Every structure is written in C-alpha cells, then in structure tokens.
Amino acid sequence: TPVLQLSGLRKTYGLGTPLEVEVLHGIDLTLHSGEFAALIGPSGSGKSTLLNLIGLLDTPTGGEIQVQGRPTAALTDADRTELRGRTLGFVFQFHHLINAFTVLDNVMMPALLGGAVASEALRARALDLLGAVGLAMHANKRPNALSGGQQQRVAIARALMIRPPILLADEPTGNLDSHSADEVFALFRHFNQTFGCAVLLVTHDPRIAARCDRVLEMLDGELVRDTAGMQAPQTP
Numbered sequence: 508t509p510v511l512q513l514s515g516l517r518k519t520y521g522l523g524t525p526l527e528v529e530v531l532h533g534i535d536l537t538l539h540s541g542e543f544a545a546l547i548g549p550s551g552s553g554k555s556t557l558l559n560l561i562g563l564l565d566t567p568t569g570g571e572i573q574v575q576g577r578p579t580a581a582l583t584d585a586d587r588t589e590l591r592g593r594t595l596g597f598v599f600q601f602h603h604l605i606n607a608f609t610v611l612d613n614v615m616m617p618a619l620l621g622g623a624v625a626s627e628a629l630r631a632r633a634l635d636l637l638g639a640v641g642l643a644m645h646a647n648k649r650p651n652a653l654s655g656g657q658q659q660r661v662a663i664a665r666a667l668m669i670r671p672p673i674l675l676a677d678e679p680t681g682n683l684d685s686h687s688a689d690e691v692f693a694l695f696r697h698f699n700q701t702f703g704c705a706v707l708l709v710t711h712d713p714r715i716a717a718r719c720d721r722v723l724e725m726l727d728g729e730l731v732r733d734t735a736g737m738q739a740p741q742t743p
C-alpha cells in the first residue's frame with residue numbers, strides 16, 4: 508500500500524465569497540514507503556496549500572487523500588487529529604520550538620500530546636533521537652541557547668518521536684547557511700534510510716532538490732513535472 512495517495516485533489520479559498528479562487532486544480536500523486544521526494548515550484552504555485560492538505564491541517568474542496576490506504580474525507584476532526592498524530596511528522600521553516608521548555612521536553616512533546624505517558628522509555632527514545640542529530644549534550648538547554656541549524660535538528664528529532672511513516676518538511680533549510688542546510692539535509696537522508704520513512708520536502712534550493720530521489724514540480728496549482736521512474740537529476 509502506498510503511504511500517501513492523492514486523487515483529483517482540489518482546493519478553493521474563499522468559497523462562496525467574491526474572492527473565491529481555486530489554487531489546486533486536481534492533483535494526483537502517489538508516494539510509496541521510503542520514497543524521498545522534493546516538491547518545488549515558484550512562490551504562489553500551491554506548495555504550502557498542498558502540504559497543509561497532506562498534513563491534514565486543512566481540508567480539500569474536492570478529491571481525496573488516503574494515508575496508508577485510509578480515506579480521510581469523512582473523518583471527524585478528532586479522527587483526523589488522531590491519524591495525524593500517529594502518521595505524520597512535521598518540520599517547518601521556523602521550527603516552533605518552545606523556549607519555556609528544555610530541548611528534551613520539546614522533543615518529547617508530540618508523543619505527550621498524543622497521549623503517551625512521560626515514561627523512562629519515552630525519555631530514552633527522545634535522548635536517542637537527540638543523539639542521532641548530534642545534540643544529546645544539549646538536552647537540558649533551552650532551544651534559544653542553540654544555533655539556528657541546531658534548533659532545526661531538534662525539530663527533526665521532535666518530528667520523529669512518533670515514528671511517522673511520513674515526514675513532511677516545508678522549507679526546512681530555508682533560513683540556514685549552506686553548511687547548516689547540508690547538515691539538516693543529511694539528517695533527512697539518514698532517517699529516510701534507517702527508519703524507512705517517506706520524506707516530502709518543499710524546497711526553493713535547487714541544490715537540495717537535485718539530491719532527492721524524486722522531484723515534483725508545481726506551477727499554478729498543477730503538478731507539471733514528476734521524475735518518478737526517471738533517472739535522478741544530475742548535479743552539475
């Protein structure tokens with residue numbers, strides 16, 4: 508079963524108002540377990556809208572999203588939240604870490620929000636993940652004591668805490684220098700390979716997109732290119 512299947516996905520903003528505008532015009536897309544895909548396209552082409560729909564943060568006006576074979580259109584808000592909390596890891600451009608909590612507590616947060624008890628096993632998993640992103644020694648610091656690249660690495664550890672089969676990232680390297688961006692990209696690749704989670708990564712950086720296994724390109728609300736099954740694009 509594909510981890511993610513979109514069929515005829517449409518999104519209209521301002522439905523029923525004079526400002527009504529359709530920004531996704533029927534997207535078909537299948538993402539398989541362990542795939543590593545970049546989503547590219549100019550500003551305003553619909554990438555964030557698409558990612559919000561896939562992340563079950565917003566609902567489509569037409570078409571269907573299946574997560575691990577499970578249709579989502581008829582889900583209640585509570586079921587949608589539950590499915591999101593079990594299957595989707597998020598990494599944003601601005602990592603939204605909470606400075607009132609330690610790095611370790613930030614990493615544990617998604618599991619705690621999902622109803623897990625703050626057990627020693629959960630703590631151990633969070634520490635493992637912080638180790639894997641090279642930040643175990645910073646576990647008890649506040650996020651704002653770390654560099655931007657380090658904070659983004661914490662956000663990646665946090666996203667993996669629920670062991671998601673799908674990792675969604677919106678411009679995760681957008682405000683990083685190229686060295687930190689490379690480190691963050693290497694971590695996505697590492698977790699994709701060791702945990703087998705599918706990665707869908709929105710990026711403006713052609714260097715990053717060229718290193719993904721599959722490139723999806725959006726233009727004016729449509730998918731205009733998909734390199735699936737083709738040779739990976741060569742870096743110059």
Ligand code: ADP
Binds near residue numbers: 521551554
């Ligand atoms: P991208 O992420 O590729 O920059 P977006 O998904 O943010 O594209 O935007 C796609 C189109 O939808 C743009 O024309 C944008 O202005 C419009 N749009 C995005 N969000 C809203 C909203 N909440 N209400 C109305 N229009 C929106």
Ligand code: ADP
Binds near residue numbers: 668
């Ligand atoms: P176990 O079943 O003993 O937890 P696994 O083989 O599932 O072992 O995982 C080995 C290690 O990798 C564990 O520390 C686990 O927490 C971690 N792990 C496995 N899959 C994921 C994932 N998708 N995201 C984050 N961590 C994971």
